Amino acid sequence: MxxxxxxxxxxxxxxxxxxxxxxxxxxxxxxxxxxxxxxxxxxxxxxxxxxxxxxxxxxxxxxxxxxxxxxxxxxxxxxxxxxxxxxxxxxxxxxxxxxxxxxxxxxxVEMGKPRFDWNLIPLGYPMDTHSLPVAWEELVNPIAVNVGNPHVIFFVEDPYRIDMARLGPLIENDPLFPERINVNVATVTSRDALTLRVWERGAGLTRACGTGACATAIGAMKRGLADRKVTVALPGGPLTIEWREDDEIVMTGPxxxxxxxxxxxxxxxxxx
Structure with a gap:
């Protein structure tokens, strides 16, 4: 066969x-x-x-x-x-x-609506998902969001200076995340542009992650760092992410x- x-x-x-x-x-x-x-x-x-x-x-x-x-x-x-x-x-x-x-x-792609409740990420116990009071070395106070799968996002000065091969699996498998977690490190370069690297749960460091781009854009918007439509630059190329007024996330790319x-x-x- x-x-x-x-x-x-x-x-x-x-x-x-x-x-x-x-x-x-x-x-x-x-x-x-x-x-x-x-x-x-x-x-x-x-x-x-x-x-x-x-x-x-x-x-x-x-x-x-x-x-x-x-x-x-x-x-x-x-x-x-x-x-x-x-x-x-x-x-x-x-x-x-x-x-x-x-x-x-x-x-x-209409990706659905973001979820911020701690039990919908999910986290192991209640905490403020807008700024988790946790740290892994230089990665501190991430925002957590579920966009169909769970993500934490760290905003840093330069995502390419972060040792994701070492820190990615450490965070992915932390007991705080009972279903493991996707790990995003990003820099906001302007109100409509972000640079992003992603350690993908179960797959490792990836050239592109669509849900990671969505989660990171939403995290930047939620914190007031970006407008409602942004271009996210990943190692493999750019994606356009829009958070519409009806709360729907729309991702466009090749x-x-x-x-x-x-x-x-x-x-x-x-x-x-």
Whole structure:
């Protein structure tokens, strides 16, 4: 049994897409996701995206990190799926419903509304999410927000001077975050521009993170550091984030299809 896939990326954050909307796929679990993610013995990716029929939207999207963990949301992957679908779509995710629309400047995604309550991040115990009274070395007093998945954002002088390879996993796995956390370090360069690096929960340091860009933009706006529409510069390129007056977050940016292929299911322990 051979299984078709599509390899895609959004600003260098790369995905393998398995499309089960019109035909059955094998059961995708953590072990299979981690095996396919290996860049030497598998296909290689940051996230595995599994599409399936949905009773709530046009289709459902499941998201697995390269460590095999399943997560609620991925902004870059949502843009990629919007490109693959080729027309406006309502997509069911574990983080809620999102909507994609092709535009002249890429794919626009309605990401939902930000959540700031400590138990919705979630945190291990109550505290002010606008400025958490915690620190990890030079990273202090982050803002926490859930934009379909959980994020903490630190505003620093230069995100490229932060040792994210060391501090990222330390913060991600801190007991304060019972479901782990995505870690963002950012600099506000003007009222409409930010520079950002992201340590992604379950995936590590990434060239781009769509939900991280959304969370960081919202954090800057919430603290009065930025206007309601900003450009977020990531290592892989820029994204435009708008926080509309109806509280909806809208992300716009590019997505690219890299290639298509197939793999032998038996190579990964899957039988007919």
């Amino acid at each position: 051979r299984i078709d896939f599509t390899k895609m990326h959004g600003l260098g954050n790369d995905f393998v897409v398995l499309d089960g909307r019109t035909g059955a796929l094998p059961v995708v679990d953590a072990a299979l996701a981690a095996a396919l993610a290996d860049r030497h013995t598998g296909i290689g990716y940051d996230q595995l995206i599994v599409l399936a029929p949905s009773d709530r939207g046009d289709f459902r999207m499941r998201i697995f990190n390269n460590d095999g963990s399943e997560v609620e949301a991925c902004g870059n992957a949502t843009r990629a799926i919007g490109l693959l679908h080729g027309r406006p779509a309502s997509i069911e995710t574990l983080g809620g419903m999102v909507a994609t629309t092709p535009t002249d400047s890429g794919i626009s 997505a690219t299809e890299s290639f298509r292929g197939s793999f032998d299911a038996a190579d990964y322990g899957i039988s007919d």
